[in-house]
Amino acid sequence: MAAAVRLRADFDGPGLRKLARASRDAKQGRRLLALAAIYEGKTRSEAARFGGVTLQIVRDWVVRFNAEGPAGLLDRKPPGCRPMLDAAQRRALAQIVEAGPIPAAHGVVRWRLIDLAQWVWDEFALSISKQTLSRELRALGYRKLSARPHHQAQDGDAIPAFKKTSPPSWQRSARASRATVVCHVHADPSDQASCVIAARLRSRPPDGTRQWLLPVGRQGDYTGPTSSQF
Incomplete structure (x- = not known):
């Protein structure tokens, strides 16, 4: 059985408990309390029970604590997989x-991901998927763009002749449509109190005038006429 790794001597149990109370990381606080128990004379098995882990994990905590505090x-954060392409590539x-x-050399007129993946294989003997290559290109600042199809025999001067110039199928009605209008009328200009009155615009009478009906609102504050001719 391997000998227990001794804890560093520049810390003690009360100091670790104080650090655990000040820590905002729950896992770090639990590990500090487990090591504080070892400083106070508890066995490694008891410290593992306090931390809810095994003896091997407590040993790993001790090694990391001795090295970095x-x-x-x-x-x-785990480092993840090593990038497939280095800086030179x-x-x-x-x-x-x-x-x-x-x-003439590559057999294409514009690059696609599958073409670049083949180029990477030819140059560096690396098999790379299109998804991985797309992430590499995005990291380099490139974005995939699809050009609009353009026929090689297209005549740009003839395009305006084929544009639709017919008038729209709908037209605005000559009669005034019914609409709801909100009027702000001041009962007394001195106090600037607004009186909101809903008025419904009716159709134009035969004499060519428009009639506004003002039947609702705060009529107690409104002292003007109830209808007007325009």
């Missing part, structure tokens, strides 16, 4: 994208 007990990929394909 309380900051070593924080969770770290990314620069070469950016150069070939900027230069564009040579139809």
Whole structure:
């Protein structure tokens, strides 16, 4: 059985408990309390029971704490997979994208992801998927753009002759449509109190005038006429 790793001597139990109370990370606080129990004379098995982990994990905590202090007990983001392309390969990929394909050499007139994946295989002997290559290109600042189809024999001068110039199928009615209008009328100009009256615009009478009906609102505050002719 391996010997227990001793804790560093520049910390003690009360100090770790104080750090655990001040910590905003619950997992770090739990690990600090487990190590504080070891400082206070508890066994490693009891510390593992306090932390809800195994003895091996307590040993890992001790190693990290001895190397980095309380900051070593924080969770770290895993590094993830190693990038498939290194810096030199990314620069070469950016150069070939900027230069564009040579139809006689590459067999295409514009780059597609599948074409660039084939170029990466030919140049670096790396098999890369289109999804991974797309992420690499986005990291380099490139975006996938699809050009609008353009026929090689298209005549730009003849396009206006085929545009639709017929008038619209609908026209505005000559009669005034019914609408609801909200009028703001001041009962007394001195106090600037608004009296909101709903008026319905009726159709034009035979004499050519428009009649406004003012039947609703705060009529107690309104001292003007109830209808008017325009």
